[in-house]
Amino acid sequence: MVDILEAKDLHFSYPDGKSVLRSINLSVKKGEFLGVLGANGSGKTTLLKILNHLLKTAKGEIYLEGKNIRSINKDMLFRKICTCFQNPDDQLFASTVGEDIAFGPVNMGLTKEEVSKRIEYALGAVSMLEFTDKPIHNLSFGEKKRICLAGVLAMGPEVMLLDEPTSSLDPMGASAIMRLLRKLNKENGITMVMSTHSVDLVPLFIDRVIILNQGRIILDGKPENVFSQAQVIREAKLRLPRIGHLFEILRKKDGFNFNSLPLTIGEAREAIKSLPTVGRAEGDIFRQGYPGTLKRKVSPTTQLTQ
């Protein structure tokens, strides 16, 4: 895979002198789904704004498809890379949902029919089609977040920079949005760079994760490798996905020896099923994983679900 986006030695300070990013080097492959994790104030939003050239760095360069973004025409740049802001009130400005979503496509010079088609597609994708004529100021925060995402979708970008797109969404809504993003990534090849605090969703949907701590990238890799560094993760004021935490406890305190650290319910289920079976009786499952025998009684009505 080729690099679509590359950041070289980025340093950034706000005008008040606060140093926020230091020596950031990052390559994002075309078609990759990259997660950006970090505690509050670690620099996630700042980094995403810099990648879209909404903030300019004094030191360091960004390349889009090998071309320095300083030399790319702004309209072209914003068409190729679109940012979904953390705070929807920074993004939404029109009086109705439909008008807001139409803004980008209209500015791209698309026909009226194409603009309508895009509005319908984008609102349908975030399950908000019936909100087309609704005033934006009447929407809930979570609804506004979805409209922001729809606005980005309507632009048809090659790279989406998503700043906590699932925050304030209800659990089902957050999963639905993640599934949509994953589908756009895998089927339409849109490159995704997403900051998030929804750490449990990361191993389910994201290919690669970077951890930011005080403006530096301290870990970079596949979720299973990054989350195996539990101590570093905690020092950065983050946590493991809950399932990973449970298996860490089983390993450390209960003597279980799993080959890898399961991070999702599916992985946990496989790991548990792979424990040696030492006996089976109707209604009982006997597993052996450490000195002695783990005897786990499963009531006949208990269902093991995904």
Ligand SMILES: Nc1ncnc2c1ncn2[C@@H]1O[C@H](COP(=O)(O)OP(=O)(O)OP(=O)(O)O)[C@@H](O)[C@H]1O
């Ligand atoms: N306009 C600004 N002027 C001065 N300092 C700022 C400005 N915007 C952000 N900062 C500071 O820069 C640091 C990084 O902020 P940023 O918003 O990038 O963090 P973040 O990782 O996105 O945090 P969160 O998880 O809370 O969204 C913070 O300490 C913040 O106070």
Ligand SMILES: [Mg+2]
């Ligand atoms: Mg932020």
